Amino acid sequence: HWGYGKEDGPSAWHRQYPVAKGNRQSPIDIIPNEARRDSTLGPIFLKYDQCRSLNIANNGHSVVVEFDDSDDRSVVLGGPLDNPYRLKQFHFHWGGKGCEGSEHTVAGVGYASELHVVHWNAVKYKTYNDAAAAPDGLAVLGIFLELGDDHRWLHMITDALYTVKFKGSATDFKGFNPKCLLPSSLHYWTYLGSLTTPPLHESVTWIVLKEPIVVSEKQLGMFRMLQFNGEEEDQRMRMENNFRPPQNLKERIVRSSN
Numbered sequence: 243h244w245g246y247g248k249e250d251g252p253s254a255w256h257r258q259y260p261v262a263k264g265n266r267q268s269p270i271d272i273i274p275n276e277a278r279r280d281s282t283l284g285p286i287f288l289k290y291d292q293c294r295s296l297n298i299a300n301n302g303h304s305v306v307v308e309f310d311d312s313d314d315r316s317v318v319l320g321g322p323l324d325n326p327y328r329l330k331q332f333h334f335h336w337g338g339k340g341c342e343g344s345e346h347t348v349a350g351v352g353y354a355s356e357l358h359v360v361h362w363n364a365v366k367y368k369t370y371n372d373a374a375a376a377p378d379g380l381a382v383l384g385i386f387l388e389l390g391d392d393h394r395w396l397h398m399i400t401d402a403l404y405t406v407k408f409k410g411s412a413t414d415f416k417g418f419n420p421k422c423l424l425p426s427s428l429h430y431w432t433y434l435g436s437l438t439t440p441p442l443h444e445s446v447t448w449i450v451l452k453e454p455i456v457v458s459e460k461q462l463g464m465f466r467m468l469q470f471n472g473e474e475e476d477q478r479m480r481m482e483n484n485f486r487p488p489q490n491l492k493e494r495i496v497r498s499s500n
């Protein structure tokens with residue numbers, strides 16, 4: 243199975259997932275000076291007030307908070323999107339102590355971590371899995387985390403991490419609204435890309451926010467108590483450095499909101 247180690251990591255994924263060498267792979271290095279300012283790109287709107295979080299889980303690659311996506315109660319719309327996209331889940335990618343950990347980089351510089359808020363096009367597709375394999379199926383909001391003071395709301399996530407230490411564990415996680423994890427500005431870069439983990443489907447309209455949120459090293463360190471392995475496995479592997487490095491931009495352009 244795929245992972246982030248030497249043998250099963252990003253450089254090996256192409257063997258089982260040939261699309262890894264495709265023309266719209268993610269993440270990428272975003273070069274602000276080369277992004278095209280597009281006046282037709284309007285603001286994005288995040289309608290999360292009615293969102294219903296369900297659980298928090300360790301899927302062996304990251305920690306994921308899932309939402310009830312049985313109706314259009316919470317969606318992202320506007321910006322580059324032709325339809326509203328339904329909130330499905332969010333998860334994180336991070337590094338080792340003091341190392342970089344984001345997936346997208348900005349002019350070659352990485353952040354300590356990156357939050358991905360995953361939405362799917364329920365107007366055009368019947369199920370999430372159908373959408374996840376379609377070129378306009380997903381919209382993922384990328385938010386950079388940089389190190390500084392404690393984030394006032396992240397403790398709601400880090401306080402729950404001990405309950406999902408091992409791969410395959412999940413616990414109830416109700417009443418969490420990801421709005422509390424947003425920066426003050428919703429200015430963004432956008433480009434057409436892919437899932438950043440297998441199956442690497444080229445189905446994502448990426449919306450990467452320019453402004454990072456600030457979390458403390460202590461808070462980010464709590465994520466490293468998670469393990470890639472299941473409770474019953476002998477080999478204990480700390481969950482860290484679960485990020486794919488930037489991929490070739492190929493024939494794509496990155497657009498910038500105003």
Ligand SMILES: Nc1nnc(SCC(=O)Nc2ccc(S(N)(=O)=O)cc2)s1
Pocket residue numbers: 358360371374375382436437438439440441446
């Ligand atoms: N046959 C299939 N396997 N897996 C799927 S879709 C599962 C899924 O949601 N994967 C997923 C992978 C990466 C990302 S990410 N890091 O946000 O690009 C989001 C989501 S369809």
Ligand SMILES: [Zn+2]
Pocket residue numbers: 333334335358438
């Ligand atoms: Zn992700």
